[in-house]
Amino acid sequence: MNLNQSNYGEREWVxxxxxxxxxxxxxxxxxxxxxxxxVQAFKNGVGPFLHNLSQPxxxxxxxxxxxxxxxVVPINTIFGLCAAWVIARNxxxxxxxxLSLLDVPFAVSPVVAGLMIVLLYGxxxxxxxxxxxxxxxxxxxxxxxxxxxxxxxLPFVAREVIPVLEEVGVAEEEAARTLGAQDWQIFWRVTxxxxxxxxxxxxxxxxxxxxxxxxxxxxxxxxxANQTQTLPLFVEEAYKNYETQAAFxxxxxxxxxxxVTLVLKEIIERKxxxxxxxx
Numbered sequence: 405m406n407l408n409q410s411n412y413g414e415r416e417w418v419x420x421x422x423x424x425x426x427x428x429x430x431x432x433x434x435x436x437x438x439x440x441x442x443v444q445a446f447k448n449g450v451g452p453f454l455h456n457l458s459q460p461x462x463x464x465x466x467x468x469x470x471x472x473x474x475x476v477v478p479i480n481t482i483f484g485l486c487a488a489w490v491i492a493r494n495x496x497x498x499x500x501x502x503l504s505l506l507d508v509p510f511a512v513s514p515v516v517a518g519l520m521i522v523l524l525y526g527x528x529x530x531x532x533x534x535x536x537x538x539x540x541x542x543x544x545x546x547x548x549x550x551x552x553x554x555x556x557x558l559p560f561v562a563r564e565v566i567p568v569l570e571e572v573g574v575a576e577e578e579a580a581r582t583l584g585a586q587d588w589q590i591f592w593r594v595t596x597x598x599x600x601x602x603x604x605x606x607x608x609x610x611x612x613x614x615x616x617x618x619x620x621x622x623x624x625x626x627x628x629a630n631q632t633q634t635l636p637l638f639v640e641e642a643y644k645n646y647e648t649q650a651a652f653x654x655x656x657x658x659x660x661x662x663x664v665t666l667v668l669k670e671i672i673e674r675k676x677x678x679x680x681x682x683x
Contacts, residue, residue, distance in 0.1 A: 441659055444652040456653040464630045465638035465654070472546070472634065473614045476553045480610050484561025485603070491562070492569035509558050517555050518623025521548055544626035549634070552620035557610045564606035565599050572598045605672045612665040616658055 446453055456462065491503060509517065523529050525542035535542055542548045576598070580590045596603075618636040625632040627641060635654055642651035 438659060441652060441656055444648070445656040447652075448649060452649060453653050456650040457657075459650065461629045461633065462638060462650065462654060465633050465635045466657075468546070468549075468633065469615050469635045472550055472553050473611055475550050476557060476614050477607060477611050480554060480557050481561050481603070481607055483558070484563075484565060484606060484610075487562040488565035488569055492566050493574065506559050506562055509556050514552075514556055514617065514619030515623055518552050518620035521551050521555075521620075521624050525551075543624055544628070544632060546632065548624035549621050549632065552624050553614045553617055556617055556620050557613045560610045560613065561603065561606035564602045564609070568599045568602035569595075601672050605669065608665055608668050608672070612661060615661055 487502075487506065491499060491506075522543055524531055525535060525548060526532050527536060527543070529543075542551070572595075576594050577590050580594050585593070615634075616636060617634075618640070621634055622637060622640075625634070625637065627633055627637045629638075629641065633641065635658060639651050639654045639658070642648075642654065
């Protein structure tokens with residue numbers, strides 16, 4: 405009995421030590437920096453904070469960030485659905501290679517991705533002379549920023565939908581086809597309801613990454629205020645120019661976006677868990 409109590413006491417001691425280490429680590433890299441960001445943003449009161457958010461450069465950065473997200477998210481959602489369908493519903497030669505290719509944006513540094521776009525579409529790139537002759541500007545303009553953001557966020561939707569499609573299987577789809585349903589009817593009424601939470605999760609992650617992307621966009625945009633400056637680039641530029649209050653105010657908005665993403669992620673995971681329990 406004493407031996408059991410001793411072992412139990414040791415396990416409790418180890419558990420509390422591990423919990424303490426985890427809390428200390430998270431405090432150093434997440435909680436304290438986030439709290440400091442909030443304090444610095446409102447250091448001079450709500451008035452200066454709102455004033456910083458009404459500046460033309462900031463408003464343009466917000467508008468450009470939202471515009472890029474509105475372009476990239478639908479494109480990668482459609483691509484992700486198509487890629488997930490092909491990979492999950494078919495067995496073919498090169499399937500493993502295709503899955504690996506889909507993960508390239510995870511392995512490649514965003515800065516390298518931006519450089520690849522410059523080497524392709526820049527003035528001295530492979531397609532640069534043709535684009536210049538046609539008076540089409542890609543690099544240091546919105547098209548290159550869209551391409552960079554699309555590349556970085558390419559895998560999210562597909563990677564979230566593929567496991568769901570594989571788990572659901574094809575039984576319901578085949579039953580609907582046997583009853584005379586067309587392919588689009590099967591997709592809208594059978595497939596989409598089954599994958600909706602995984603799809604929504606992938607869309608949320610894609611949107612959050614697009615709005616927060618810095619490295620690739622920084623390389624291809626030129627970071628020109630009121631022209632090609634997104635919100636993360638605005639934060640860096642304001643901080644470098646000693647406009648710390650404006651930088652912290654913009655950074656707080658990005659942090660709030662991260663919090664909203666986490667909340668939506670938790671809601672989706674709960675919905676998914678409830679659905680699995682019901683089934």
